[in-house]
Amino acid sequence: MAKKTVAVICGASIATSTIIAEKLKQLFEEENIDAEINKGLTADADKLAQNADLIVATAFLRTDYGVPVVNGVPFLTGVGVEETVRQILEILRK
Amino acid sequence: MEATQEQADVKQPWTREDLVIVPMQAENAADAITQLGARLQMGGFVKDSWVQATIEREKAFATGLPIPGIGVAIPHTDAEHVLRQTIAVGVLERPVAFGEMGNPDSMVPVRIVCALAVAHSESLIIMLQQLVEIFQRPDVLSQIAEAQSPAEIVAVFERHLHIG
Numbered sequence: 001m002a003k004k005t006v007a008v009i010c011g012a013s014i015a016t017s018t019i020i021a022e023k024l025k026q027l028f029e030e031e032n033i034d035a036e037i038n039k040g041l042t043a044d045a046d047k048l049a050q051n052a053d054l055i056v057a058t059a060f061l062r063t064d065y066g067v068p069v070v071n072g073v074p075f076l077t078g079v080g081v082e083e084t085v086r087q088i089l090e091i092l093r094k
Numbered sequence: 095m096e097a098t099q100e101q102a103d104v105k106q107p108w109t110r111e112d113l114v115i116v117p118m119q120a121e122n123a124a125d126a127i128t129q130l131g132a133r134l135q136m137g138g139f140v141k142d143s144w145v146q147a148t149i150e151r152e153k154a155f156a157t158g159l160p161i162p163g164i165g166v167a168i169p170h171t172d173a174e175h176v177l178r179q180t181i182a183v184g185v186l187e188r189p190v191a192f193g194e195m196g197n198p199d200s201m202v203p204v205r206i207v208c209a210l211a212v213a214h215s216e217s218l219i220i221m222l223q224q225l226v227e228i229f230q231r232p233d234v235l236s237q238i239a240e241a242q243s244p245a246e247i248v249a250v251f252e253r254h255l256h257i258g
Binding site: 011014015016018019057058059060071072073076077078079 | 155159160161166194196197198218229
């Protein structure tokens with residue numbers, strides 16, 4: 001599988017994307033997925049979306065980058081995490 | 095005086111009885127933030143700019159987390175408005191609508207408001223990681239929602255939040 005690129009984007013502070021990036025890193029290790037994770041704020045979204053195969057976001061992104069976007073908030077609340085993980089794996093394994 | 099690294103050091107308690115409002119009544123999110131901000135200000139944890147800055151940030155980047163049964167919100171703002179790091183907690187008698195994080199068209203009926211006074215962005219990460227552990231435990235959230243006194247809530251936080 002070619003190395004994938006995942007962009008983690010959050011609203012005003014880098015904190016939520018850091019937490020989510022950590023959880024994704026664990027997930028990718030467990031699932032043997034070779035992926036690079038790049039974090040940023042919505043202001044960096046244009047740049048981060050450039051080469052991304054997947055965007056995990058905790059903030060609403062106004063632009064459609066043609067890249068699949070998955071809501072990252074379940075990683076914070078624990079609610080709906082299994083479904084979110086399933087979506088992420090499905091997208092990255094394409 | 096800006097918050098220093100020593101003050102952001104993690105051996106401090108997470109919250110204090112004078113920073114807890116239970117039961118709390120609020121008209122709306124801004125009111126809840128204002129009430130908790132008043133406690134933070136009185137305790138010397140934030141500057142008088144914190145309340146307005148937090149209300150504005152909440153409008154732009156909502157912090158409501160849609161946990162079924164007990165909605166939680168984590169309003170906060172930049173470290174420039176903070177003197178010392180801490181958390182103020184409000185347990186609302188009747189839920190108040192906060193915007194849902196990442197989903198501006200949705201509202202979350204919030205019962206537990208954790209107003210964060212964050213000294214550095216690094217400490218926000220640590221605080222959030224710890225809080226996230228609590229949010230994922232319905233039993234702990236129930237304890238907070240059903241607490242009768244500030245002392246009980248302080249005890250729950252001490253019991254379930256660990257440093258390092």
